Amino acid sequence: MFTDRDRGELMSRIRSSGTAPELALERIVRASLPRWKIECNSRAILGTPDIYVPSLKLAIFAQGCFWHSCPVHGTRPSSNTDYWWPKLEANLRRDDRTQRALRRQGISVWFIWEHDLRAKTIATTHVKLAKRLERRVGVVRERAS
Numbered sequence: 001m002f003t004d005r006d007r008g009e010l011m012s013r014i015r016s017s018g019t020a021p022e023l024a025l026e027r028i029v030r031a032s033l034p035r036w037k038i039e040c041n042s043r044a045i046l047g048t049p050d051i052y053v054p055s056l057k058l059a060i061f062a063q064g065c066f067w068h069s070c071p072v073h074g075t076r077p078s079s080n081t082d083y084w085w086p087k088l089e090a091n092l093r094r095d096d097r098t099q100r101a102l103r104r105q106g107i108s109v110w111f112i113w114e115h116d117l118r119a120k121t122i123a124t125t126h127v128k129l130a131k132r133l134e135r136r137v138g139v140v141r142e143r144a145s
């Protein structure tokens with residue numbers, strides 16, 4: 001049985017390496033934008049987005065349901081609340097700050113929930129995200145012409 005703290009540490013370890021949702025996101029973006037330059041975990045971009053597409057000025061973050069308090073699965077641990085709640089609140093504030101700061105730099109920010117990058121949901125997400133990227137490419141090309 002894991003305590004909340006154990007669970008958090010376990011999740012942060014998983015989080016620190018390329019996790020399945022992040023890899024799923026990368027695969028979708030690469031498949032949707034073949035031959036485009038795509039940067040993964042670029043530290044040159046605020047917030048170190050999982051994906052950054054320089055020609056689209058687009059940053060995409062795969063958001064863990066627990067860490068980023070997903071409205072569907074974002075449970076608040078009921079023990080160690082003094083430890084967890086401020087931590088989770090701080091994550092939300094950081095996401096918000098990062099998003100606003102990137103937008104001020106003219107960078108678009110997309111957040112994709114971890115639950116949309118799971119085996120059950122990935123196919124639907126692939127279709128939606130591919131369309132969204134296609135629209136974005138269209139907008140950027142139109143602006144450039």
Ligand SMILES: [Zn+2]
Nearest residue numbers: 065070073115
């Ligand atoms: Zn979720």
